[in-house]
Amino acid sequence: MRFTQYYVPTLKETPAEAEVISHKLLLRAGMIRKLTSGIYTYLPMGLRALNKVAAIVREEMDRAGCLEILMPSVQPADLWKETSRWESYGKELLRFQDRHGRDYCLGPTHEEVVTDLIRGEVRSYRQLPMNLYQIQNKFRDEIRPRFGLMRGREFLMKDGYSFDRDDEGATVSYRKMFDAYQRIFTRLGLNFRAVQADSGAIGGSYSHEFMVLAETGEDTIAVCESCAYAANLEKAAVVWNGEVCTRECSGVEEKLTPGQHTVEEVAAFLDVDSKKILKTLLFVADGKPVAVLVRGDRELNEVKLKNLTGATEVEMASPEQVRKWTQAPVGFAGPVGLGVETVYADLELQGDTDWVVGANKGDTHLVHVDLKRDAKVTGYADLRDITLDDPCPECGGTISLPEGIEVGHVFKLGTKYSESMNAVYLDENGKEKTIIMGCYGIGVSRIVAASIEQNNDKDGMIFPPSIAPFEVSLIALNAKDEQVMATAEELYEELRSLGVDVLLDDRKERPGFKFKDADLLGAPMQVVVGSKGLERGILEIKNRRTGDKQEMDLAGFKEAFMTWRKEVYAQWGLEA
Ligand SMILES: [Zn+2]
Secondary structure, three states, X not given: OEHHHOOOOOOOOOOOOOXXXXXXXXXXXXXXXXXXXXXXXXXXXXXXXXXXXXXXXXXXXXXXXXXXXXXXXXXXXXXXXXXXXXXXXXXXXXXEEOOOOOEEEEOOOOHHHHHHHHHHHOOEHHHOOEEEEEEEEEEOOOOOOOOHHHHOOEEEXXXXXXXXXOHHHHHHHHHHXXXXXXXXXXXXXXXXXXXXXXXXXXXXXXXXXXXXXXXXXXXXXXXXXXXOXXXXXXXXXXXXXXXXXXXXXXXXXXXXXOOOOOHHHHHHHHOOOHHHEEEEEEEEEOOEEEEEEEEXXXXXXXXXXXXXXXXXXXXXXXXXXXXXXXXXXXXXXXXXXXXXXXXXXXXXXXXXXXEEEEOOOOOEEEEEEOHHHHOOOOEEEOOEOOOOOOEOOOOOOEEEOOXXXXXXXXXXXXXXXXXXXXXXXXXXXXXXXXXXXXXXXXXXXXXXXXXXXXXXXXXXXXXXXXOOOOOEEXXXXXXXXXXXXXXXXXXXXXXXXXXXXXXXXXXXXXXXXXXXXXXXXXXXXXXXXXXXXXXXXXXXXXXXXXXXXXXXXXXXXXXXXXXXXXXXXXXXXXXX
């Protein structure tokens, strides 16, 4: 492509609305433009990157034996009512009516539609397993869409669904998708980890998220530095060393703590370590009160609590409920004499005593509390977030907590949708059985943004060669110099004949301006043709990622370039 015949409206200034780096750079590089809140148009450069990501996803899905379909984005409410999601999905589901007053929504996902399709098609065990996918726009009416393609309202996704006869088959399908995802994210040139995610009611390791590591990630993940263990924070198990405290402490005493609410305030006021203070957190689990105790310097993990209670819904207690159960103002709840029957405590609380807790009395705390002696604890369980001090749950190694951006998710659904929508088949004995499902998502447009979040510098984007809109920026430095232009044209045709995606900057602009744009646009390879170099029979090449510049002889360019290209690909873990 020639720059002069292309449309790349780069901007010098970053639009004020952009908060994250990928959003800023996508706008500056002229890859996307906002139509309205959370909804974007892809300009030619942006669409090239998007299409390259989609092509890799499609190839690997096809290779894994999945069949591509395309389902409508407009979905009838009736299907969503069958699974009760019409009521439970919340305001992210954009609902509207047609001229006949019938309810519809814009699909944020397609479980209902695909299950409806299958129950109308699949009759016999002979038709299973089946694995269908699509690459389709989704719509989620985010309350505050921001961050550009990272969290838009409309976004491009690959969503896939597997259908199996039994649990064993579903596990095979899951594994196949897991492997396909590993190949996809490797081919995209991204630094990623497959992390164990919470699979809720299904249990087991049947939910993995694929996270692109980036300093600007929105989720923290726990990664072992010694083994392959990786899990998101919700799921990462905290292993307790098992040492039960046998020390005894003196009797409980009341201390006045006027106006001291937070752990830090109480710790400072009573001059104790925040590790010795217990937070008493009150929840409502499916209508029943539950209290949870964790150390003052720890974070309660609500997903672990939800799994422990087995409740469908766990909510923080309201101030009225707190006042009722504690007989005290909010902020002074404690386990001694608490009007809540179910009290869970984090595992590690067995390893110490002499705690400071709320007194269930205004402006008062209790000191010298021994949980076994002074409180009624229903049970001890892993209820908090993992920290850097905790060992890897699999090998005992050191844990790190990098940030990640979720770009893919594989999930064993079980019979959640097939049961409520009656998707069944007849087995070998003519017996009716429920189909076992799995679902598998990849955020195609999100990947473009995540790749930029992971790979950028002060000058702009740095694209992996496999998804760069153009692999090579070919810069004709002095476009008025006929020899420069002629050589650049020749190299352009040569590269194209080699199957290399190349953008020829043939604009009559200053060299500095062109270099800036090339860096901003982030093609992994730059080839520069200038008058001075040509006098000596050389070109200049630059590796955008390393910044490494070299001279390359014009004679024998083809071979030298292809060798260099291989090296650049290899740096991204890719094969040219
Ligand atoms: Zn480990």
